[in-house]
Amino acid sequence: MAAQPPVPALLDNIFWHALSGPQAGFAQGAGGARRFAPGFSPILGFADPAEPAFGELLPFCASGESFYTDGWSGPAPVGWSIELESTMFKMRWAGELPARDDAPEALPLEPRHAEQAMALAVLTKPGPFGPRTLELGDYFGLFDGTRLIAMAGERAFAGGWREVSGICTHPDAQGRGLARRLTAKLIRRQLLRGEMPFLHVMRANEGARALYRRMGFVDYRESVVRVIRRT
Structure with missing residues (x-):
């Protein structure tokens, strides 16, 4: 079996690493924020999930669109509302x-x-x-x-x-x-x-x-x- 790549740096924030890396062609966004482009899975990725740059996503998100986020637990920023919260493994x-x-x-x-x-x-x-x-x-x-x-x-x-x-x-x-x-x-x-x-x-x-x-x-x-x- 191939050697495992390092775990924490990637899996802790896998959607950011995917959307800003090998899957950038399927992404939209700027700075420290990305989303899968419309039509793909509605998921967001942030360079820093503790301080997500929602403002940098505003030009790329239409009013009424809903997205999944992983690892972010702060208050909803202006212009956004939290529809559902749970945990996943x-x-x-x-x-x-x-x-x-x-x-x-x-x-x-x-x-x-x-x-x-x-x-x-x-x-x-x-x-x-x-x-x-x-x-x-x-x-x-x-x-x-x-x-x-x-x-x-x-x-x-x-x-x-x-x-x-x-x-x-x-x-x-x-x-x-x-x-x-x-x-x-x-x-x-x-x-x-x-x-x-x-x-x-x-x-x-x-x-x-x-x-x-x-x-x-x-x-x-x-x-x-x-x-x-x-x-």
Whole structure:
């Protein structure tokens, strides 16, 4: 297995490192603030999460837009309102290379699948998702005929760490291990590329967190997650 890249400098503020680094082409912003461009996952990144530069984002955010933030817990700045606050766990891979591809029949998701992927994300709420999120990395789906019933893919990426995200299964197909198989497929691909997988899971989602632990993930840190709206 490839040597792990340094943890704290990147994972503590992974969205800033992604949006200001290898994924800058998908970003908008200035100075110490970035966002994924419209159409991608509505997430913000700040060079200093303790003192986020919301003012530098104003030209890039429309009134009424909502975004997720990671690790920021201060008062809402003028022009913004906090819609939701909770905590989430950042988990990093600590297991072995999966011996085989657990979902060889999974199909790569392409722009033509965006409508189905978006509908599945709206139904199952795996986290911030947009119609262009499929462009951020490799996404795979399992189908029942032509109907997408499960998917998982890659979102943030920086310094050798790559996020597994968008993990979800249609309610009609749950209990068959589809999401686990897709997640294992992505982990195997990432490790073979010399990358280190990580993911996010909400504190309330104990079932998913327990599954990820069994697969080989360990808790790295718990942080505040907020949804903030441009007013």
